[in-house]
Amino acid sequence: MTASTPRTPDSSSPGPSKPGPNTPGPSTPRLFGRGSWGEAGRIGDILRKETIGGALLLVGAVVALGWANSPWSAGYDALRAVTFGPAALHLDLSLATWAADGLLAIFFFVAGLELKREFVAGDLSDPRRAAVPIAAAVGGVAVPALLYTIVNLTAGSGQVRGWAIPTATDIAFALAVLAVIGRHLPAALRTFLLTLAVVDDLLAIAIIAIFYTDDLSVGPLLAALVPLALFWFLVQRRVRSWWLLLPLAALTWALVHESGVHATVAGVLLGFAVPVIRSQRAGGPDAGPGLAEHFEHRFRPISAGFAVPVFALMSAGVTVGGMNGLVVALTDPIAVGILVGLVVGKPIGILAATWLVARFTRAELDDGLAWVDVVGLAILAGIGFTVSLLIGELAFGAGSVSDERAKIAVLAGSLAAALLATVVLRIRNRAYRRIEEAEAVDADRDGTPDVYQREM
Incomplete structure (x- = not known):
């Protein structure tokens, strides 16, 4: 089929449409289906933790930016330069390096656990479900990288080296924004954003390992x-x-x-090593959470509540230099490439990849969803912060002029993406809220909503 526009929610919508002569049958592939009830509960728990982490991340970034542009900016630079660690092991690193290389390894360890669990035991173990977020993540990486490269082709090879900066979606920041502006959006959209961001992280760490390793010691x-x-x-x-x-x-x-x-690669490898499904001796997959989920529960609060916010505090502090300095920074080709990549490239890449999956698999959006919902999520995915700042430091060197301008562009682009997504998703959120107010969500004595039981 072609990607036809499904019904748009409004206050008069009575609920999911009943099958009709033109309604896809049960075998028709569906995009953004609600998945299983157990998986929905697990995803909800992750979203709550990442939302709190996103708020802490924002606090760390604001404090760093304010401190770096205050009369006490010298104290911020001195703090980042504090060095400690065993020199004999070549680990006498600055506090900023410990944050980027050490704390972010915890972040990527959790990402590795989550990614492995999704594709081994989650709803995405079904290739048909996995195709959409994987394709969307690939599109959301390829198009921003291409646009950045085009902008910087005539600026010199040194600036092209930052091509990967606008490719990463910040999961904590994006989910925090979504929690504020999209509380009534369907859970399937939140799951899609979470999974896309996790696959995005995997692509980012592969890019870091392959393209930003200058001196390899075998x-x-x-x-x-x-x-x-x-x-x-x-x-x-x-x-x-x-x-x-x-x-x-x-x-x-x-x-x-x-x-x-880059040491964060170790975090992903360690995460991939952890088994997802319980052994038969321990009762098999029906005996409760496996070791990966156990570690995820232990380390996600550390990652979201400490590691990532501290990295933001150590990395987001950039001296803007007033309005003139901001204009100079944002008109630099590096900054223009990042802005175009985050605000334009991310939505185009994600939307194009998702539409192509729908086009070639003849899939329909799930009942009640519309393509404008996907547009809002694709714009929101343009929030690139944690990994974008990390890649900027690797590409240009921490503290360099190019790195400073890249940081300003990442902050500005992420803010622009958040504001644009707010406009779209707030409208959709109001529509879904009216539907929720008009419909009572049924639940049986076992606590499982009927809409999930009908699909079991």
Whole structure:
């Protein structure tokens, strides 16, 4: 089929449309289906934690930006430059480097856990469900990178090196904005945004490992396989003892850091090593959460509530230099490329990829959804903060003029994307709220809404 526009929610909508002569049958592929009730509950728990993390992330960024542009900016620079760590292991790093290389490894560890769980035991273990967010994430990476490169082609190869900056969606920031402006949006849209951002993180870490590793030392990289293999062996045997696992994880991180590959890659590899499904000896997949979900519950609050906000505090502090400085920074080709990539490239890439999946699989949007909902989410995905700042530092060097201008552009582009998405999604949120007020959500004594039970 062609991507026809489904019904638009309004106050008179009585609920999901009944099958008719032109209504797709049960076998028709659906985009943004609500998934299973158990998965919906798990996703809801993740969203609540990431929303709180997004608020803390915003606080860290605002404090850093205000501090760096205050009369006490020298104190901010001095704090970032504080060095500590064992020099014998080449880990006498500045506080800013510890935040970028160490704390973000926790963030990517959680991302690795989440991604593996989604594709092993989540709703996205179904290839038909996985196709949409994967395609959307790829489109949302490719188009911004292409637009940035086009803008900076004539500016020199040094500036083109920042092509990956506008490719990353900040999951915590985006979900925090969505929680404020889209409380009544269907859960399937939130799940789509979360999954897209997780796949986006995986693509980002692959880009970092492949394109931003300048000096590779093979010896430490091969040596990192030893503690990683031991970590894998223990977690496969469902060992949870922190005094065994944490030293192995830290040694893996240190050796990857020493190899020249960005140390956050170690976080993803460790996350992928953790099993998702419980062993048959422990009762099998029906006996409760596996080790990956257990670790995710333990480490997500640390990631969202501490690691990412501290990274924002250490990285978002950029001296703007007043209105003239802001104009100069935002007219630089690097900044223009980032702005175009985040605000224009992200929505185009995500929408185009999603539409192509619908076009070639003859899929329909799920009942009650419209393409304007996807437009709003695609714009919201243009919020790029945590990983974008990290890639900017890797591309241009922390503290360089180009890095400073990249930071300003990331902040401005993310703000613009958030405001534009607010306009679209607030309108849609009001429409869905009217539907919720007109319809009573039924639930049986077991607490599972009937709409989920009908699909079981």
